[in-house]
Amino acid sequence: MTRGLLIDLARCRGCGSCVTACREINRLPLDAPAERLDARTWTFLDHRAGLTVKRQCMHCLDPACASVCPVGAMHRSPDGPVVYDETLCMGCRYCMIACPFGVPRYEWDSREPRVRKCILCWEQRVRNGEKPACAAVCPAGAIAFGERQDLVDRARQRLRERPDDYVDHIYGLREAGGTSVLYLSPVPFAALGFPRVQEDRRYPGMTWAILEKMPAGWTVSGALLVGLWWLTGRREVMARVERGELSVDEAMQLAPPLAGGAGREEE
């Protein structure tokens, strides 16, 4: 039940309806320049190599931003969109460091700042069974909304039927272990400024590989340290008893668990 977008850059005519629709539905200022993602621009058209490239959150299948959020403010809804609970966020901005696509933006000028990014119209539309605003308004049919698997099939069909019109790559199929937003392009994605990210590799797994070893590490190091503490302490007490600085009784008083061994050997 993962739903997402298929954005076909060969079909995009660069009209900008999606940008305006996004701003309307999310109540963002309509007149701000749309040249880069920022707190008030969740999607914009990037002019590259003669094409217009719709930029937005990729909605990863296993999003780095959600895995790193210490309070779970950023999370993936069961339907696919990666959404944000502003009442939980404490503003550590780790999501911005972790996102391999560099998407989340911050309200730097606010005194109660929030992280801002496309939420695939989850709250306003997708939750109610409607298409995201950008997909609903696109006059060129460049933004398709649906089940991710259907979108992948559709993308493959286009690549098969019109191989000359596209580079043979569905961006988002394998990037960062797969994203809900997929792109087709007539030009290599590297030339369009799409970031090079790890393929077939889910980012949260990188830190989880470390975190999952922690409990074992704590147990082993705890046992080791307690052992060393007991051993060196016992040796110290025994040395003092031997030097005649302590009587056995005093040693027992000082540290019963240590002196157990010391006492026996004295006897």
Add this chain to the structure above:
Amino acid sequence: MMKLVRLFGRLTLWKLVLGLLLIAGAYAAAVRFTQGLGAATNLSDAYPWGLWIGFDVLVGVGVAAGGFVIAATVHVFHMERYAAIARPALLTAFLGYLMVILAVLFDLGRPTRIWHPLVFWNPRSVMFLIGWCEMLYAIVLALEFSPLLFEKLGWTRPLRAVRKLMGPLVILGVILSVTHQSSLGSLYVIAPDKLHPLWYSGMLPVLFLVSAVAAGLAMTMFESCMSSRAFGRRLEGDLLRGLARAVVVVQAVYLVLRANDLLYRGALHYAFEATPEAVLFWGEIGLGSALPMVLLASRRVRYSNSGLFFAATLTVMGFIVHRLNVAVTGMAGWTGASYFPSVLEMTVTVSLVALGVALFGLAGRWLPVFPPAREERVPAWMIRRRPAAGGPFLTRPALFGLWVMVAVGAVGVAATGGLPALGGGRDAAEVAVAAAGGEESPRPVSADGELTLPPPWLFPAGEESPGPVRFDHRDHVDAGELGCRRCHPGLFLFTRSGAPAEGEIDADRAHDGDLCAACHDGETAFNTYDDCTLCHVDSDD
């Protein structure tokens, strides 16, 4: 007035400076908390983390590592002669953690929600673990520190209770601290594409831990030297020499791990390229790790107070550069933007350090931080040659060495161009590169995993030109379709720098002639007259 004098002692120049810094810090805090991060800092969407995370948190936690290392030495491994420096080391760590918590309050967008990780859990997050470690270890440190307070107040019963618990408490502290130190490195493990390969590694947690142990030990040495001066105490020479030997071993382990890691990932060649990253890498590794290691390995340096002080200072400085490299330098390539902290950010950082120093001074005055003088272990050969291992540490050679370091550092930073805010006069071309570079990397990037491409190049605008032309190899190369031979050497010469050869390109040949227009003819690629802005970067942009 008399009361104040009793509390703080006589007013000296240093106390005046500290006081002024604290006042400046209070002003900075007022600006930060009334006007928000945007007004107070140079942080941006391209640089969400800056000086406060890079220095105050990463360095602050790191140099506090002396606390857990010395505590474990004394209470877990029962090497009890180190008890003489355990309390100052503990105090340094405790104050370090308090300053880190303050810095986090400055840095969080919503500081009043700092408690959220306690209630809203996400155990998949490294940051969640760090939050818990930070809080729990601060509590453990307070408990480890509490005997000083109980002794002062003469509360014997709680004192006995804490003493009995000291072993297990310190063990808990070691586990929390090791987790915390390594997790700060784990933070960046999720950013393999963003952090420069000289610093990114799956081994970051181990590297962070090992380097923090070296820096924590060095910080204890540094702090001992400073306290001996401030409180007129004799230097614990034999103990500091023990720490110095430990620093040598830990630095050696660190350097081997680091070299191994760079070789294993095939990233060593980045250290030999003429980039700002390579300069800062060598500054960190050469001057901050290898040099102090070699110095401290020499017996002559270890038995000289100024030698100990100088090498410890170098180690701490190298550690600072490493953490700033990870937090700031290493991110520059990916974001393409530059960051230099605002005056206000620096004010907060400096005044937090000043607050720590002031609290250390007060504690040193009023609590039994320093034990009564003890007999120093001096080897026989030394007694024969020199009467005592005392003497000042801030001698002329040490000061001279430090000044040379500062000068080298300043030249290094200036050479890397990492100081746009101070330089002021960057020329238009550079600014345009930085602006146009929006999301692109000036660092060579592999187009197909093997090919290394030169950085983007900006052709200055000629007369009547709508703006400088930005050329990026990455827009022109892809595996399979557009290889090197399409353009080189037929159209353009290969050059070592990646910039065009002198006088090779002019506007006519680019637009109409045999160069750009060879492909940009409206068929192979868009025509050179289609849309000026496709190539000419708007210089106002």
